[in-house]
Amino acid sequence: MxxxxxxxxxxxxxxxxxxxxxxxxxxAGPKTIFFWAPAFKWALVMASIDDYRRPLDKVSTTQSATLAATGLIWTRYCLVIKPINYSLSLCNFMLGVANGVQCYRAYSYQKKMGIVV
Structure with missing residues (x-):
């Protein structure tokens, strides 16, 4: 340090x-990176939720799907490391959910518009 x-x-x-x-x-308290990593990673979750206001034709399904997948994969990892980091796990899970919803919204829009078959 x-x-x-x-x-x-x-x-x-x-x-x-x-x-x-x-x-x-x-x-995993405030004296360690185990506390600060999720504290700052919540900004990525908030940015993902803020993207719900973006027009659906401007949303990247690839980016949303990638963020959703990494969020869910890292959720599992956070539960097997020592010390178990529930805070980071919750943050990653929310990142996965937020981007999964966004990916679904964008895909549904593209399907409706005939962009994706």
């Missing part, structure tokens, strides 16, 4: 209440 990160964690450590100590000290 970098010295800056250690200094920030050390300073914050003094202010964590006793009730939150188990979460703070957890193997």
């Amino acid at each position: 970098s010295r800056v990160y250690k200094a920030i964690i050390g300073a914050a450590d003094k202010f964590v209440p006793a009730k939150l100590r188990p979460l703070w000290e957890h193997d």
